Amino acid sequence: MKPPLSRELQLLLRALSAPLDTDITTWERLLRLARMTALHGRLAAANRDNPTLPAPVRRHLLSAERVCAFNNQMLRAELTELAALCDGSFPVLVVKGGAYALQGQRFARGRFVSDVDLLVPRDHLRAMEQGLRAAGWVPAQLDPYDERYYRDWSHETPPMRFPGRFLEVDLHHAITPVTGSLCFDPAPLFDASVLLADSPFRVLSAEDQVLHACVHCFQDGDLALRVREVVDIDGLVRAAATQDGFWKRLLERAGQLGLQLPLWYGLHFAHAWMETPLAPGALDALPGPSTLSRSLMDRLVPLAMLPHDPDHPPPAPVRVARLAMLARYHLQRMPPSMLVPHLARKAALRLRGRFTRTPAQKTESQP
Amino acid sequence: MFDLGAARIAVRSPIESFHQQLDLVYRDYGEEDPAGFADVRVALLPGHPLRLWKRQIALWSEGSRPFEPYPVGSGLPLFEWGGNWLLAQRLNAYLLLHAGVLARNDRALILPAAPGSGKSTLTCALHLAGWRFLSDEFGVLDPDSGDLLPLLKPAALKNRSIGIIGQHPRARLGPVFPGTRKGDVAHFVPLRDSIADRHRPARPRLIIFPRFRDGAALCCTPIHTADAAMRLGLNSFNYRTLGTVGFDAVVRLARATRAFELEYGDLSAAIAHIDALFAEHA
Numbered sequence: 001m002k003p004p005l006s007r008e009l010q011l012l013l014r015a016l017s018a019p020l021d022t023d024i025t026t027w028e029r030l031l032r033l034a035r036m037t038a039l040h041g042r043l044a045a046a047n048r049d050n051p052t053l054p055a056p057v058r059r060h061l062l063s064a065e066r067v068c069a070f071n072n073q074m075l076r077a078e079l080t081e082l083a084a085l086c087d088g089s090f091p092v093l094v095v096k097g098g099a100y101a102l103q104g105q106r107f108a109r110g111r112f113v114s115d116v117d118l119l120v121p122r123d124h125l126r127a128m129e130q131g132l133r134a135a136g137w138v139p140a141q142l143d144p145y146d147e148r149y150y151r152d153w154s155h156e157t158p159p160m161r162f163p164g165r166f167l168e169v170d171l172h173h174a175i176t177p178v179t180g181s182l183c184f185d186p187a188p189l190f191d192a193s194v195l196l197a198d199s200p201f202r203v204l205s206a207e208d209q210v211l212h213a214c215v216h217c218f219q220d221g222d223l224a225l226r227v228r229e230v231v232d233i234d235g236l237v238r239a240a241a242t243q244d245g246f247w248k249r250l251l252e253r254a255g256q257l258g259l260q261l262p263l264w265y266g267l268h269f270a271h272a273w274m275e276t277p278l279a280p281g282a283l284d285a286l287p288g289p290s291t292l293s294r295s296l297m298d299r300l301v302p303l304a305m306l307p308h309d310p311d312h313p314p315p316a317p318v319r320v321a322r323l324a325m326l327a328r329y330h331l332q333r334m335p336p337s338m339l340v341p342h343l344a345r346k347a348a349l350r351l352r353g354r355f356t357r358t359p360a361q362k363t364e365s366q367p
Numbered sequence: 368m369f370d371l372g373a374a375r376i377a378v379r380s381p382i383e384s385f386h387q388q389l390d391l392v393y394r395d396y397g398e399e400d401p402a403g404f405a406d407v408r409v410a411l412l413p414g415h416p417l418r419l420w421k422r423q424i425a426l427w428s429e430g431s432r433p434f435e436p437y438p439v440g441s442g443l444p445l446f447e448w449g450g451n452w453l454l455a456q457r458l459n460a461y462l463l464l465h466a467g468v469l470a471r472n473d474r475a476l477i478l479p480a481a482p483g484s485g486k487s488t489l490t491c492a493l494h495l496a497g498w499r500f501l502s503d504e505f506g507v508l509d510p511d512s513g514d515l516l517p518l519l520k521p522a523a524l525k526n527r528s529i530g531i532i533g534q535h536p537r538a539r540l541g542p543v544f545p546g547t548r549k550g551d552v553a554h555f556v557p558l559r560d561s562i563a564d565r566h567r568p569a570r571p572r573l574i575i576f577p578r579f580r581d582g583a584a585l586c587c588t589p590i591h592t593a594d595a596a597m598r599l600g601l602n603s604f605n606y607r608t609l610g611t612v613g614f615d616a617v618v619r620l621a622r623a624t625r626a627f628e629l630e631y632g633d634l635s636a637a638i639a640h641i642d643a644l645f646a647e648h649a
Contacts, residue, residue, distance in 0.1 A: 311408070313412070314430055
């Protein structure tokens with residue numbers, strides 16, 4: 001069974017890669033769905049030269065294009081500053097949005113980034129972090145508990161930001177949490193990585209980029225409105241599938257790293273929503289989820305990741321699906337013996353915060 | 368749905384007190400077909416249903432609630448403030464100045480200013496003295512034509528300004544909301560002629576950076592074009608976001624106008640001085 005998509009969503013996802021000719025009422029709905037899912041930059045990029053756009057729609061897409069251009073400029077500026085810290089003594093990989101931009105990936109046009117993600121070998125994590133601090137980046141202020149959470153249980157350091165600049169830098173030493181069920185030794189990722197031309201940075205190999213996107217896609221909190229992660233998987237697969245032997249290498253690599261299940265889900269939803277072309281038999285060649293897991297995920301993932309009706313608050317099934325995905329995420333991230341105390345502590349802190357902060361202060365902290 | 372000129376905003380709500388507030392302030396705008404294109408669509412809905420005490424009102428936009436809820440009786444300030452915030456996110460096709468804009472014979476006077484400098488009071492007072500009202504919060508500059516476009520949000524008057532503007536016989540104000548984040552707030556409704564002209568752009572002619580100071584003698588200083596351009600950028604919501612488009616727009620605007628800084632302690636003296644400056648330079 002393929003999860004069915006509404007006509008509106010089909011139009012939206014198609015309009016991310018090719019110009020769309022439709023009426024202004026439909027356009028308004030698509031603009032709103034795109035903003036909900038942070039896909040409006042891609043919608044603008046794909047419809048830049050579309051002569052059929054009604055004037056107000058053109059204005060909104062131009063607005064999105066400008067915000068996205070600014071975001072991209074901030075990304076490139078941050079990467080230029082970071083490049084100065086790479087002395088070549090250990091590999092520094094740019095992953096996710098930063099990599100797609102530096103590689104000039106087609107699907108990166110109009111893609112927003114929220115931070116710059118770097119991957120370095122664990123042995124050099126401290127050196128890289130100290131290099132950043134010495135050069136003026138400042139780590140986020142965390143309480144000792146959160147600090148320890150990052151250090152011991154996560155696969156990244158607390159986010160760092162250069163004062164006055166827009167994007168945070170996340171330093172990773174792995175692409176999966178060290179306490180999670182998908183945890184694996186990231187050494188092969190560095191071995192297969194590729195040096196970028198005119199840059200001290202490296203990027204993951206094409207296959208590893210797809211696997212990373214799949215792992216990331218289904219490992220990010222409650223997944224609310226995260227359909228853009230599937231859009232990334234589609235873009236990566238389409239770009240890499242032109243290389244000879246890509247599919248064979250991808251399937252082998254998934255087996256080697258133990259990432260067959262995330263890959264199965266990633267390809268499954270990319271194919272269902274984006275009509276991503278898959279090699280014949282690719283999905284069958286992967287040990288997929290059990291029938292029960294699969295039917296649950298087919299129900300819950302679309303509810304959580306796809307946008308709901310923008311006229312209304314999220315309906316109950318959407319909220320339940322997001323909660324279920326959040327529970328799944330936490331269980332994958334750490335065993336229950338660690339998870340229960342962690343969540344209890346977080347809940348207690350939130351409750352305490354509710355009683356010690358006045359509503360007025362809460363409003364002030366809003367953007 | 369209301370047509371504000373450069374943008375249209377649609378709102379729905381089941382809350383009766385909010386409807387009454389809207390009717391008072393937006394009566395002269397007329398209502399557009401809600402099925403038409405809206406730049407911003409919001410719903411003002413009751414807060415948590417289990418909250419029986421100190422009920423709240425929440426602004427929803429595209430399935431999320433970007434701000435903390437307000438007390439249930441403060442629907443209008445929430446709508447105005449939230450609507451402004453959403454418009455600022457989406458109107459990056461234009462350079463958005465934080466400025467009051469008025470016009471005479473389609474020649475525009477721009478009053479860019481930081482909060483607390485008396486911009487809204489001066490804008491409303493000039494409007495009541497015969498100037499056409501284009502905007503109080505957003506000075507909308509079209510970078511292609513170089514024209515200013517009206518965006519007729521009601522002006523949010525705070526604290527003492529409410530009495531100063533409210534005493535004018537032609538001034539129409541919405542209800543006073545005491546004790547909001549910014550103190551007491553009441554919304555000034557632009558006069559009908561200006562609302563009718565909300566699709567008529569104006570050419571920029573004169574820029575005045577106003578600064579109200581209690582008891583200050585009137586002091587007007589010319590500002591060099593380059594300084595004016597920089598200060599316009601600083602008084603803009605999206606100058607940085609627009610990159611070179613923003614830079615070109617403020618330079619062109621500064622070159623097309625004369626700019627002054629005006630410190631004043633007496634509103635009517637300031638209006639008389641602005642009238643004279645405008646007659647001389649526009």
